Amino acid sequence: MNIKEFNNILNKLLKSELEFLRKRFKPYKRRSFLHREVCIFIDLKTSNDRTLGYYVNTKDFSRQRKYIHKIFITKLSLDDFRISTKLHYKSFGITKLRDTIRHELIHAFVFEEFEEHGFIDNSHCDYSPIFLGCLAWCNGHSGHAYANNFYSSYLYKGILECKKYDDVYDKLVCYILKLEKAAREINEKINRNVDDCKILKIEFNQCGAGIVKRKYLSATTVCKKDNKLCRNKLTEMTLGLGFLVTPEILFKSYERKFENGVTAKLHSELIAYVIDNKIKQKRFVLGS
Incomplete structure (x- = not known):
């Protein structure tokens, strides 16, 4: 499989995941999952050989309203997908790519939903309870060491009781306000x-x-x-x-x-x- 074919697969999965997340978080709203444009790229030179993907954006200062979300899929993901395809487990490879893309899209979502509105800095980072709460709401996976311990927290248990994202949002904001009050x-x-x-x-x-x-x-x-x-x-x-x-x-x-x-x-x-x-x-x- 060449890079062009892999890139086409990534863009199709990105579109599919955006629609899945829109239905999960905003089922009764016509607007898209993210307010800003999101693009996906292949990074063949990342120095971390354990990273499947990562997220950045082009926002440089607090009042900047126009910026782009960028999701990067690494060489490790490409190699894993090639191996899965050769072994006739392409569906497994697709699922793994979906998980990675979903994970990075939640980074972008939490950045828009919380970081931009003046909540605690780094709300969208990997060990933030806000990020992990949103990731759990869409059945996403972290992949980071010890992140599974989040599932034993009272915040996660509260999210499990929620029927819609608005309730999740209220719990997350309440959690932030309690930390800020402390x-x-x-x-x-x-x-x-x-x-x-x-x-x-x-x-x-x-x-x-x-x-x-x-x-x-x-x-x-x-x-x-x-x-x-x-x-x-x-x-x-x-x-x-x-x-x-x-x-x-x-x-x-x-x-x-x-x-x-x-x-x-x-x-x-x-x-x-x-x-x-x-x-x-x-x-x-x-x-x-």
Whole structure:
């Protein structure tokens, strides 16, 4: 099978999956499953030899309204399909491609449905409970390590009780609001000390079912006032939350995450000394 034939199969499956998902999520609405254009491509050069497909879009900034969803099917998927065809299991190969395309389309859907409307960042990522909830609603498959544990969560069990997507949406939004409320209450609690102010931010994980220390930024100012050294510190920490993190777990874990000394994915510390009205700075940065 050549690339052109495989590309034709992919485009037919894409069209079929878009219609299937429209009926599943919007059965009584005339509009299409996605508001933005979606295109499918073959990537023969991906560096990850375990990836069947992946999703990106062309949105560069928050207020950009026009962008394109891009789904990439990798060489691994192509090779699997060729083997299935040679072994006379073409239907199995088609099913596997459908699963991959459906998975990537849910990334695009959650990006439109939640990310664009100002909900928690990375709602469309693989370990986000929002993404996994929508994926479960359409009988999709994750394929990522430990993602099956989502099926034991109370959120998933609640989704199973839903009769229509509107009910699923309400449960997912309610879940997000509870996490955002927990973050607000934590910030109200930890911001009472003006000399040591801490700010907590949250987002969802691309990888990891629990809590990941994504960013740690601190700025410390040391100056002399009335012959005494005064020290003020501002710390901002961003935690990545996986699908197993509930508001209760966030409350129990945030303080330890601030103080455990673990280096975040992006870690930056700035110390400014004010001496004789002159500022001297030291900066320590790790990660990217």
